[in-house]
């Protein structure tokens with residue numbers, strides 16, 4: 001005999017490669033077990049798959065395998081009682097065990113060995129020997145090698161399943177030599193599911209079909225499905241669904257035999273049920289024998305128990321049990337031999353039991369001789385439908401084993417059964433138990449309902465209902481508010497806690513717990529520094545939009561300002577974080593570390609919530625500052641307008657001045673002319689040429705006299721006017737100088753105002769940056785501000801507006817760091833430095849702006865007064 005071994009999957013539905021060989025006989029069964037201990041019109045079905053050397057050794061002893069193959073040997077001779085010239089008449093279903101034969105194809109090994117077809121399916125229900133055609137057996141159905149498992153299921157299992165759904169126990173089992181196809185038939189694989197998965201699927205589809213159209217449909221019924229899966233290995237029963245369930249005992253009560261303590265799992269879908277099979281397969285005993293690498297070394301029984309009840313009919317449920325298959329296979333040495341002997345023993349007992357039962361005599365049936373027959377007792381003794389599927393190989397090399405299988409099947413065919421529907425529900429029935437519970441609960445509910453409405457009139461009921469609804473609405477809204485607040489708080493706490501834990505992780509990996517306690521006590525300062533760095537890291541990472549870059553962290557940690565910061569702040573933090581930091585620094589275990597962090601987180605969350613209020617205030621103040629800045633900008637515009645007006649006025653004044661100067665010049669020319677004429681006149685008067693010139697002189701005198709008179713008048717006027725003009729000129733010059741001064745002053749003020757506007761805008765921008773930062777990383781900022789420094793009064797910072805032009809928090813921090821506290825701790829404001837600073841910025845800004853506006857108003861007033869004082873002059877000039 002030569003052997004090779006097919007791969008075998010542990011899952012009943014997983015793909016299996018075709019086996020190449022077979023030689024020894026084996027048996028496998030899918031049997032419908034009895035309803036166990038249940039009283040009722042119940043039925044049960046089981047698969048079992050077992051391996052055995054049943055008949056194989058005699059076969060191997062008598063057969064000779066050689067290169068010539070089996071064809072060279074003569075056909076096996078059979079006893080006359082074994083040869084059936086005419087096939088049996090197929091039994092009527094329900095009267096006897098249904099017996100089906102399934103041929104598998106020749107496998108590769110048999111083919112290469114030159115095996116011939118020794119047995120074949122003749123028509124639908126005859127198995128005939130190729131070498132002796134008179135040797136034939138009739139069964140209910142014979143499937144050829146090409147038949148599918150679905151076809152086998154339809155004939156051999158579906159009627160049992162149907163009967164089980166109607167309350168009749170059912171058992172299907174497979175029987176055959178090793179590698180004849182029991183597992184293939186019962187479990188199958190993904191491509192060709194076997195009887196078990198097909199039966200499970202059918203049960204669920206029957207339950208789901210509530211149409212009533214199908215003859216199997218079960219409208220108006222309730223079902224509870226449970227599965228169990230066990231194996232009989234070396235005459236020991238093990239629970240495959242519960243590895244701790246070993247060596248289970250078979251018990252007997254009035255209702256028959258049952259397995260004590262077997263695990264039953266409720267299943268909700270076919271997949272769910274199959275998953276239990278797959279899990280059970282993991283625990284099953286499988287080993288290689290001469291012919292099958294994954295030969296079953298035990299009988300396995302899969303049971304699907306179906307409890308069914310008409311809806312509302314609490315005490316009239318049906319129980320249906322489906323059970324699984326078992327197989328046994330053999331080997332010739334060592335442990336396999338021992339297994340094989342057990343398998344053979346149980347199968348021989350099975351054969352004996354079947355034989356006794358087939359005789360139909362009232363004789364002792366040795367059910368108790370093996371666990372298998374003991375468990376099958378109810379089924380085999382005719383309390384339910386039984387379907388036997390015998391798997392056979394057509395190979396000539398296994399002709400004798402196949403013949404033995406056929407003889408066994410033939411005997412089994414003679415066993416009569418008396419299946420009847422189980423009518424009485426077991427007290428242990430789960431569905432009944434559940435129904436009782438439901439009934440009790442329903443009654444209780446009814447009682448409660450009745451009790452609630454007794455003694456309450458309709459109006460009271462309505463008002464109560466209204467009150468209840470109002471209360472519900474209030475409660476709901478309050479609940480929502482509380483939930484929101486809680487969620488906000490929780491998220492904040494989580495964020496803060498996360499920050500702290502992340503920080504802890506990045507900066508002191510194991511350092512606290514690694515240090516001996518005494519060392520830790522001495523290194524509080526160091527750890528404080530570390531904590532500061534951690535806090536700083538966290539804050540900076542937060543500032544950097546949460547970029548968790550180790551290089552960035554390390555770079556920031558080494559920055560001098562941070563070193564300075566944590567050096568300086570270590571003493572202070574012990575005050576401010578005393579409970580948390582004490583817990584933190586005194587922690588010795590990781591668990592304690594986390595416990596220590598919690599109060600800190602709570603504290604931080606409180607501070608963060610305070611900070612949020614402050615942030616809001618700051619935002620309001622910032623918005624007010626913005627308004628002020630825009631008012632200042634408007635005012636600046638009006639100032640610029642005034643400056644322009646003044647410039648225009650100055651231009652006019654200059655023009656007037658020029659005109660006045662020209663006038664003065666012309667007056668001076670007239671004056672000099674007058675003086676010249678006057679001088680000439682005086683000279684002529686003094687020279688005595690009065691007579692000679694008298695006539696002319698008179699004329700002239702008349703002429704000149706008239707002129708002179710008028711000239712004298714004009715001259716006085718001119719003199720006065722000239723004087724006035726001179727005064728005016730002086731006044732204008734002074735006014736011009738003053739205007740120029742004022743203009744310069746205005747220019748300066750405009751420049752100053754522009755600078756201030758810039759400063760204000762910067763301040764405002766900084767404020768927004770800080771507000772945004774506080775909003776974004778409020779907690780971190782709080783932590784930072786808490787750990788940074790005692791609060792400075794912030795005044796110095798604001799003296800120089802440029803200093804407030806903080807482009808980044810780092811600058812601010814540097815400033816804060818550089819402003820080492822000069823005041824005692826008890827003078828420190830309670831608010832954070834950033835907040836104080838911002839407040840000071842705002843108040844300074846407001847004060848300065850107010851002062852500036854006041855000064856401006858004053859100046860304008862003065863200017864106005866001055867303008868009024870010079871009004872005559874101006875009007876005179878104009």
Ligand SMILES: Nc1ncnc2c1ncn2[C@@H]1O[C@H](COP(=O)(O)OP(=O)(O)OP(=O)(O)O)[C@@H](O)[C@H]1O
Nearest residue numbers: 018019026104178179180181182183184295296329
């Ligand atoms: N009807 C069939 N059609 C095709 N292949 C089959 C058929 N029956 C069995 N085989 C193949 O034959 C090989 C052996 O089958 P299987 O393992 O089912 O035998 P078995 O009787 O369960 O053996 P054992 O008792 O040792 O566990 C497998 O590879 C299987 O796929």
